[in-house]
Amino acid sequence: MRVVRLMRILHIAMKELKEFRDPAMLVFMLATPLAIMLILGSALSRGFDREAEIGEIRVLFRLEQADGTLGQAWADFVREADASGVRFEAAGGRETGMEMEMVRRAEFTGMAEISESGIVYTGNDRAAVENAIVQGLLQTFADRYRVSSVLASAGVSAPEDEEREYVRTAIADGSRRPGSMDYYAVAMTTMIILYGALTAAQLMERERKRKTDLRLLAAPVSKAEIFIGKIVGSFLLHAAFTVLLVLLSRYALGADWGSRPLIVFPVLFSQILFVLGLGVAAGYLFRSGAAGVVIMAIVQIEALFGGAYFPVDEMTGWFGAIAAWSPLGLTNRALLEVIYADGWPTAPRAMAFNIGAAALCLASAAAFMRKREGL
Amino acid sequence: MHVLEIRHLTKTFGDVRAVDGLSLSVREGEIFGLLGPNGAGKSTTIMMIASLLPMTDGEIRLFGRNIADHPKFARRQIGLVPQDLAIYEEMTAYENVAFFAGLYGLRGRELRSRAEEALAFVGLEDKRNRYVKTFSGGMKRRLNIACAIAHRPKLIILDEPTVGIDPHSRRSILSAVRRLNEAGSTVLYTSHYMEEAESLCTRIAVMDHGKVIAEGTLPQLTSIVTDRREIAISIRGADRLNESGLLAIPGVRSVKCDDDRLLIESDAEVNNLDAVIRTLVACGAEITDVETRGPSLETVFLALTGRSLRDD
Numbered sequence: 001m002r003v004v005r006l007m008r009i010l011h012i013a014m015k016e017l018k019e020f021r022d023p024a025m026l027v028f029m030l031a032t033p034l035a036i037m038l039i040l041g042s043a044l045s046r047g048f049d050r051e052a053e054i055g056e057i058r059v060l061f062r063l064e065q066a067d068g069t070l071g072q073a074w075a076d077f078v079r080e081a082d083a084s085g086v087r088f089e090a091a092g093g094r095e096t097g098m099e100m101e102m103v104r105r106a107e108f109t110g111m112a113e114i115s116e117s118g119i120v121y122t123g124n125d126r127a128a129v130e131n132a133i134v135q136g137l138l139q140t141f142a143d144r145y146r147v148s149s150v151l152a153s154a155g156v157s158a159p160e161d162e163e164r165e166y167v168r169t170a171i172a173d174g175s176r177r178p179g180s181m182d183y184y185a186v187a188m189t190t191m192i193i194l195y196g197a198l199t200a201a202q203l204m205e206r207e208r209k210r211k212t213d214l215r216l217l218a219a220p221v222s223k224a225e226i227f228i229g230k231i232v233g234s235f236l237l238h239a240a241f242t243v244l245l246v247l248l249s250r251y252a253l254g255a256d257w258g259s260r261p262l263i264v265f266p267v268l269f270s271q272i273l274f275v276l277g278l279g280v281a282a283g284y285l286f287r288s289g290a291a292g293v294v295i296m297a298i299v300q301i302e303a304l305f306g307g308a309y310f311p312v313d314e315m316t317g318w319f320g321a322i323a324a325w326s327p328l329g330l331t332n333r334a335l336l337e338v339i340y341a342d343g344w345p346t347a348p349r350a351m352a353f354n355i356g357a358a359a360l361c362l363a364s365a366a367a368f369m370r371k372r373e374g375l
Numbered sequence: 376m377h378v379l380e381i382r383h384l385t386k387t388f389g390d391v392r393a394v395d396g397l398s399l400s401v402r403e404g405e406i407f408g409l410l411g412p413n414g415a416g417k418s419t420t421i422m423m424i425a426s427l428l429p430m431t432d433g434e435i436r437l438f439g440r441n442i443a444d445h446p447k448f449a450r451r452q453i454g455l456v457p458q459d460l461a462i463y464e465e466m467t468a469y470e471n472v473a474f475f476a477g478l479y480g481l482r483g484r485e486l487r488s489r490a491e492e493a494l495a496f497v498g499l500e501d502k503r504n505r506y507v508k509t510f511s512g513g514m515k516r517r518l519n520i521a522c523a524i525a526h527r528p529k530l531i532i533l534d535e536p537t538v539g540i541d542p543h544s545r546r547s548i549l550s551a552v553r554r555l556n557e558a559g560s561t562v563l564y565t566s567h568y569m570e571e572a573e574s575l576c577t578r579i580a581v582m583d584h585g586k587v588i589a590e591g592t593l594p595q596l597t598s599i600v601t602d603r604r605e606i607a608i609s610i611r612g613a614d615r616l617n618e619s620g621l622l623a624i625p626g627v628r629s630v631k632c633d634d635d636r637l638l639i640e641s642d643a644e645v646n647n648l649d650a651v652i653r654t655l656v657a658c659g660a661e662i663t664d665v666e667t668r669g670p671s672l673e674t675v676f677l678a679l680t681g682r683s684l685r686d687d
Contacts, residue, residue, distance in 0.1 A: 211459040
C-alpha cells in the first residue's frame, strides 16, 4: 500500500517536472541571474578588492627629546618604517602653522608630535587609507615603547636579539575572502531561490484555475498525496535549476563555490524547502492576487537585508540588527562560511532554520487544505 | 441492475438549497440525461456523485455501495468529464491522458496502450505528441473526454461537454458518447441543450430548482404535454417576418425565429397550418420546408415550469 502511495506521489511529482520544460523560459530563468551576477560582480569589484596600491607615505614629525631612550627608540622606529615605505621627516625649524599648511596641501600625509606623554597625530582628511597605516604604525611604536619603559623601570633588560621582541604585531590572514563575482554568485543564487516562493504560491492555485483540481480530486488519490507530490515535484525542479545555476556560475563566470559541495548543496536545498513552504502557506493564507503581492514584498525586503545587493555583515545600527535576523542572510552567511572559512558552524543552524520553518509553513498549508472542499 | 441510485439528495450553501431532496436511479448500459437550465443543480449533483462535494443530506449508492463509506471504490468506477476544460496546456495530448490514467494505478505497457486507445477513441491519435496549447477548442473538448476514459470507468459522467464548441466537434463528441455506451459504459449526461438529450439519451430526468420535476423516456416525457404541437418551417426572407401577425392566428402560443428556421408552438387541437402559411406568404417569405411534430423537451419544460430551458 505504501509503495502504491509512493508511486502515485512520484507520478504527480513527475507531472510537475513535465509541465515546466519550455526551453525559452529555462534560458531566461538561467540567463537573468547569471547576467545580474556578471553585472554586479564586474561593476562592484572595487568594493571587494583586497589589495590597494599606495605610494610612498611622507609624514612630518616633531620629537620632544631627540636624545635619551625615547629618541633612540624613535630613531630605530623611523628606520624600520622607512624600509616599509613610510618616511618620517623631522619638521626641523619649520613653523607649526607652516607644517600644518604642508599637510593640508597634501605634501605630507600628516604631522606627528612625539613626547614622553604621548603622540599627537594630525592627518590630511583626504588620505584616509594612508592615515590608517600611519596611525597603526604609531600605535605599534607607542605600545612597544611603553612596554620597554615598564620593563626598564622594573629592572628587566631589553632582549638582545630582534627575534625576541616583547611586542609583536600580527594580522589576520585575509587571503580567503570572496571577490565580487564570488559574492554575487552566492547572493544571486539564494535570491533566485527566494523568488521561487512566487511560483510556489501558485502551486495549488494553478490547478484550481485550470480546473484540473476537479480531475485530481475525482481520482482515487488522497489530498495528502496530491499535496506531497506537487511539493516533491516542485522541489526537484528548483533543485535541478539551482545545481545548473551553481555550475554555470562556477564554470562560465569563474565564481568560487569552494571545495565542499556536500555542504553547499544541502544548505541550498534546505533553502528551497523553506521557500516552497513559505510560498505554499502564503498561497493558502492570502487570496490569489494578494499572495503574490505579499511574497514580492517579503522577497524585496529579504533581498535588501539578506545581502543580495551588497554585503551586510559589517552593517551596524538598526540595519545591522534586522540583517542579523534575515533568513536569507543566515543562508548567505552559512554558504560564505562553508566556502571561505575553515569551519562551517553556521551551516547546520541555517539548515535547521530552513527545514524547521519549511515544516511549520507546510503544516499550516496542509491544515488550510484539509479545511477546504477542494485543493 | 442499478449503477447509480440517489435518494433524497440535498445540498445547501448557506440558505440556498442547490439540490433539494433529489432522487433518481441510473440503470446499467443506459445513457441517462440530466436536463435542466443553468442553476438547476445538475453540476452540484454531479460533484456529489464524484465525491468532490460533501452532501448535506441523502444517500448516493454506486453499484450498491454507499459512496460516503467507499469513496475510493466510487472514484475508481467513475470517469468524470468536467464542464470546464481540465487539462494541462503545457503538456502533450498523450502526456495528459497518461497522467490522469496513472492516477488510477495504471503503469507501464498497460498505461501506454490505454492512453493510446483513449486518444484514438476521440480521434486525436495523430495529435498525440502535440502540445495542448496548440489545439482548437473542439480538440481540447475531445481530449477532455479522453482523459476521463483511459482507465475504462464503468460510469462516465459528462457535465455539459458540448458547451461553446463548433457543430463538427459537437457531432464528434456525441458520436464518441454513443460509442462509449456501445462499448459497455453507462453514461450520465447533463446538458441544457434539449436536442442533445432527445437524440442521445435513453432516459431523461428534467431538473429545476434542485429537484427532478419529470423523469422517463422521451416519449414518456413528451406525453406529459398532450395539448401542444410544434410547426417547424424553413424560410427565406425571415427579415420580412410578421411575428405579430403569426401570434394573432388562433391557437398559436409562441413564435421563435432562428436564422431561416421558424418554430411555432400551437395548440394541438386547432388546425391553423394553412393560416400560418398564408401569413408567411403574405409578408413575402419563401417557404422551403414545413414539418409538424409533437411537443419537444423544451415544450415539456415550458409546460412544467413556465420558463424556457435556456432562460438565465
